[in-house]
Amino acid sequence: MSLHDLLIAPFSYEFMRRGLLSAALLSVSGGLLGCVLVLRRMALMGDALSHSLLPGIAAAWLLFGTSTVALFFGGLIAGLLTALGSALLSRLTRIKEDAAFGSLFIVFFGAGVALTSKLPTRLNLADFLFGNVLGVSAADLWLAAAVSGGTAAVFAVFYRSILLETFDPVFHRATGGRGGLVHMGFLTLTVLNLVAAMQTMGIVLALGLFLLPAVGAYLWCDRFVSMLLLSIGLALLGSVVGILLSFHAGLASGASIVLCLGLVFLVSALFSPRYGTVRFLWRGGAR
Amino acid sequence: MDPSDQNIVLLRAATVRYGRLTALRDITLSIPCGSSTAILGRNGAGKSTLLRAVLGWQPLTSGEIRIGDAHPQHARPRMAYVPQRQAIDWDFPITVRGVVEQGRYPSLGLFRRMARTDDEQVERALDELGISDLAPRQIRMLSGGQQQRAFLARAIAQGGDIFLLDEPFAGLDLFAVEELAHILGNWEAQGRTVLAAVHDPAIARRCFTRGVLLDTGLVAEGPIADVLSPANIGRAYRREHCVHDGRAQPAAAGDAEA
Numbered sequence: 001m002s003l004h005d006l007l008i009a010p011f012s013y014e015f016m017r018r019g020l021l022s023a024a025l026l027s028v029s030g031g032l033l034g035c036v037l038v039l040r041r042m043a044l045m046g047d048a049l050s051h052s053l054l055p056g057i058a059a060a061w062l063l064f065g066t067s068t069v070a071l072f073f074g075g076l077i078a079g080l081l082t083a084l085g086s087a088l089l090s091r092l093t094r095i096k097e098d099a100a101f102g103s104l105f106i107v108f109f110g111a112g113v114a115l116t117s118k119l120p121t122r123l124n125l126a127d128f129l130f131g132n133v134l135g136v137s138a139a140d141l142w143l144a145a146a147v148s149g150g151t152a153a154v155f156a157v158f159y160r161s162i163l164l165e166t167f168d169p170v171f172h173r174a175t176g177g178r179g180g181l182v183h184m185g186f187l188t189l190t191v192l193n194l195v196a197a198m199q200t201m202g203i204v205l206a207l208g209l210f211l212l213p214a215v216g217a218y219l220w221c222d223r224f225v226s227m228l229l230l231s232i233g234l235a236l237l238g239s240v241v242g243i244l245l246s247f248h249a250g251l252a253s254g255a256s257i258v259l260c261l262g263l264v265f266l267v268s269a270l271f272s273p274r275y276g277t278v279r280f281l282w283r284g285g286a287r
Numbered sequence: 288m289d290p291s292d293q294n295i296v297l298l299r300a301a302t303v304r305y306g307r308l309t310a311l312r313d314i315t316l317s318i319p320c321g322s323s324t325a326i327l328g329r330n331g332a333g334k335s336t337l338l339r340a341v342l343g344w345q346p347l348t349s350g351e352i353r354i355g356d357a358h359p360q361h362a363r364p365r366m367a368y369v370p371q372r373q374a375i376d377w378d379f380p381i382t383v384r385g386v387v388e389q390g391r392y393p394s395l396g397l398f399r400r401m402a403r404t405d406d407e408q409v410e411r412a413l414d415e416l417g418i419s420d421l422a423p424r425q426i427r428m429l430s431g432g433q434q435q436r437a438f439l440a441r442a443i444a445q446g447g448d449i450f451l452l453d454e455p456f457a458g459l460d461l462f463a464v465e466e467l468a469h470i471l472g473n474w475e476a477q478g479r480t481v482l483a484a485v486h487d488p489a490i491a492r493r494c495f496t497r498g499v500l501l502d503t504g505l506v507a508e509g510p511i512a513d514v515l516s517p518a519n520i521g522r523a524y525r526r527e528h529c530v531h532d533g534r535a536q537p538a539a540a541g542d543a544e545a
Binding site for chain 1: 339342344360363368370371374375376379380381382385386389392393395397398425441445451
């Protein structure tokens with residue numbers, strides 16, 4: 001197999017070009033969001049949030065069919081209900097936020113699975129959960145472009161607020177920052193990106209595109225801005241290689257992107273010169 | 288003219304309630320410019336609430352606070368805040384310079400970039416605290432005292448003349464406590480107004496000239512030696528070992544260790 005067959009030829013197919021473009025767009029926004037998720041210790045909350053989108057998407061499908069816009073808003077509403085609901089529960093009862101999130105998302109996910117079993121068409125639940133790059137429509141691409149551009153713009157404008165709120169929320173608040181607003185804005189962006197990534201990555205695997213490059217970058221960088229940029233770079237790398245792998249090996253696209261990013265993560269965790277496992281053990285467990 | 292004339296913090300019948308809980312009751316006091324004042328009291332006596340109210344972050348239920356002749360929210364550029372460091376993630380990808388630069392963020396707003404004058408302010412702050420050499424280091428690569436100095440430098444870089452510190456001595460080793468006491472002494476000598484929540488009366492007696500002793504209400508204020516008279520301490524700390532507030536116990540143990 002020539003290099004051309006390996007790297008270029010796959011993209012003579014329309015669906016491959018669309019899949020690649022969609023994954024690349026979401027790599028930019030996902031790479032950014034992932035850094036904040038990791039640094040704010042919200043990685044598992046992101047996972048819960050992604051599962052909670054399912055009933056919204058299924059309900060939108062039942063009511064409006066396959067319209068991308070309807071699916072988008074269905075997922076968005078379900079995600080925001082989960083985020084807001086658990087925030088309220090944790091303030092108005094003795095339940096802590098992680099338990100509130102854990103309880104709500106599993107109920108939402110259950111409702112989603114129940115709803116999908118009632119869907120009339122030959123809809124495949126697996127496509128929702130794990131993605132199908134074959135199905136990326138022009139509308140999906142526009143959606144990915146809008147969400148990715150919007151996320152990048154928010155990070156550019158509010159960079160300093162995001163950094164302060166992530167690093168030292170008390171100082172941010174004390175200097176007049178709107179911590180609650182930044183937090184809710186951030187949850188909204190996460191839901192938007194999860195929904196936009198649904199077609200290529202699936203809602204369950206989409207988080208991999210956000211988290212894995214960020215954790216990888218976290219192990220290499222000592223500055224916030226370099227972590228953001230490296231995270232985007234790793235996400236792009238993993239997406240391109242993952243899409244090619246899925247084509248040549250006949251794997252599901254979301255899964256193969258996550259596997260490639262997983263390899264990047266594993267290499268970082270083992271061999272990062274300052275924060276890797278090998279170095280840690282080499283120096284007898286001292287940092 | 289000397290702008291420090293306005294550097295006076297005034298509280299008139301300031302009261303803060305969270306729901307049915309009164310955190311601060313009817314506090315009237317004034318803090319002279321250029322003084323270093325320790326806010327003392329047991330856990331839950333309202334030390335942090337008082338700091339937050341002065342910052343304009345915690346709205347008052349009733350009463351009034353003025354910074355000079357301005358409302359706290361309008362006086363924010365004059366105030367610099369050093370939060371407790373317990374919640375800081377020392378593995379965060381940020382250097383010492385990155386932390387100190389944050390002091391400039393509030394005055395930059397959303398769209399202005401760091402100008403040369405901002406960079407100079409950062410350099411001066413690093414220099415004043417003697418951590419210019421450490422500027423490129425990631426923050427875990429510092430001792431406890433150096434970490435504290437990085438956060439003090441951030442406050443200096445904010446460019447205010449009133450400094451509010453929340454438990455600055457918590458979690459510091461003996462050497463770092465001496466170092467911080469020395470720095471705060473210098474600040475006072477330079478005419479900076481320092482207002483710090485302090486848990487330990489012994490440290491307060493050594494490092495501050497004035498004191499404010501709280502027990503949700505005001506127990507005493509004035510020169511530190513008078514404020515920390517045995518009678519006042521007895522009144523302010525009498526409920527220290529009471530079990531009415533279960534959360535007070537572990538926190539008290541942690542502070543004692545610090």
